[in-house]
Amino acid sequence: MTGTPEAAVELREVSRRFGATQALAGLSLTARTGEVTCVLGPNGAGKTTAVEIAVGLQRADSGAVRVLGEDPWGADADHRARVGVMLQDGGLPQAVTPAALLRHLARLWEDPADVVALTRTLGLSDAARTPVRRLSGGQRQRVALAAALVGRPEVAFLDEPTAGLDPHARREVHRLVAEVARDGAAVVVTTHSFDEAERLAGHVVVVVAGRVAAEGTVQEVCSRTGSSGLEDAYFALTDGALR
Numbered sequence: 424m425t426g427t428p429e430a431a432v433e434l435r436e437v438s439r440r441f442g443a444t445q446a447l448a449g450l451s452l453t454a455r456t457g458e459v460t461c462v463l464g465p466n467g468a469g470k471t472t473a474v475e476i477a478v479g480l481q482r483a484d485s486g487a488v489r490v491l492g493e494d495p496w497g498a499d500a501d502h503r504a505r506v507g508v509m510l511q512d513g514g515l516p517q518a519v520t521p522a523a524l525l526r527h528l529a530r531l532w533e534d535p536a537d538v539v540a541l542t543r544t545l546g547l548s549d550a551a552r553t554p555v556r557r558l559s560g561g562q563r564q565r566v567a568l569a570a571a572l573v574g575r576p577e578v579a580f581l582d583e584p585t586a587g588l589d590p591h592a593r594r595e596v597h598r599l600v601a602e603v604a605r606d607g608a609a610v611v612v613t614t615h616s617f618d619e620a621e622r623l624a625g626h627v628v629v630v631v632a633g634r635v636a637a638e639g640t641v642q643e644v645c646s647r648t649g650s651s652g653l654e655d656a657y658f659a660l661t662d663g664a665l666r
Contacts, residue, residue, distance in 0.1 A: 429455040430489075431578050431609035432477055437486030438633075439472055446472040448633035449486070454578075454626070459600060459610045461620035464630035465661055470613040471511065473630070474580050477611070478508045490578055504532065507576030509567050509584055517556035521547055521566045524555070525573050532574040541569050544599055546592055561588050568596065578609045585619060597622055617654040627653070629660050636660040 432454035439447040447469045454460040464470050475481045476488060479495035488494055493502050516524065525542065529535035542551050545565040550558055555566060568584050581600065585593045600623060604610045614620055620627055621641055628638040637644045637660055641653050650656035 429457075431456045431491055432460075432611060433487070433489045434473060434477065435487045437473070437476060437483045437488060439469075439476065439481065439484050445633055447476075447483070447486075450630065450634055451486075452628050452635055452638065454609045454611045456577075456609045457604055457607050458625040459604045459612060459623045460626040460628060461624035462611065462613045462628045462630060463615070463617075463620060463657060468630045469633040470630055471582055474508075474510070474582050474611065474613060478506060478580055479503070504574065505577045507571040507574060507579040509571035509579075509581045511582050511586075515555050515563060515567060515570070518554055520552050520554055521558075521562075521569070522551040524566070525569055528570055528573050534575055536573050536575055538573065541573060544595060545569055546595060561592060564588060565592065565596070568599075572599070572603060575606075576608060579603060579611070581610065581612045583613055583615070585614070585616065593619075617652070617657065621653050629657060631661050 430453050435451050436449045437447050438449055450469060450473055462470050472481065476483050477490055477495060479498055482496045491502065491505055521542065525538045529538050542548055545568065547562065547565055550562050555563060558566065564587055568581065571579055571581060585596050588596065597619065600610055600612065612623065624641060626638065627641055627644050629636045629644065637647050645651065645653060645656045648656045648659040650659055
């Protein structure tokens with residue numbers, strides 16, 4: 424597979440089946456360095472499966488996958504250290520505090536983010552010494568995001584990073600994600616929020632039934648359907664496919 428020098432993530436004709444369920448059916452997408460790529464689609468469209476394949480947690484049945492020029496399936500530790508991941512289930516240790524967890528993770532990288540500053544940015548300072556199991560859902564969500572970004576990854580996959588957050592926390596997450604992209608990372612965000620995609624995305628990908636229904640800038644996706652906004656374009660692309 425070939426791609427432009429800017430392409431940090433490339434999936435080409437990727438398929439994945441679970442028994443009788445076709446999760447991905449020839450999905451192709453590209454995410455570039457220095458840009459936020461927002462992936463939208465209905466529940467069950469294949470967004471999370473695509474992310475898990477891109478980070479090497481699942482193997483595609485067919486197609487080609489490259490992240491930072493390498494196939495993530497079976498990639499070595501050096502490659503994995505260049506990729507930050509935030510999945511929906513969090514996977515956080517429950518007994519540790521956010522401060523201890525982030526300090527530990529920071530020690531694994533040569534040039535980590537400032538843990539104190541990252542904690543402050545995400546509004547976790549007051550909860551930094553509270554065990555994860557005692558945090559609210561929104562606080563755990565922000566800890567998972569901090570864990571994904573503390574190593575200053577070259578590519579970050581963020582699966583619904585603002586789900587369940589209040590408006591103030593969501594705004595801070597948007598600012599942080601935009602900053603990470605400006606610093607040169609490729610950031611892939613799955614989301615159900617049209618506002619989030621319009622605020623953050625340099626590139627939008629709409630996934631329906633395991634395939635890309637449309638992609639491009641917000642304006643390009645809207646133009647494809649003759650819509651005045653991303654929400655209208657999304658429903659124009661998805662309604663017929665879901666009937």
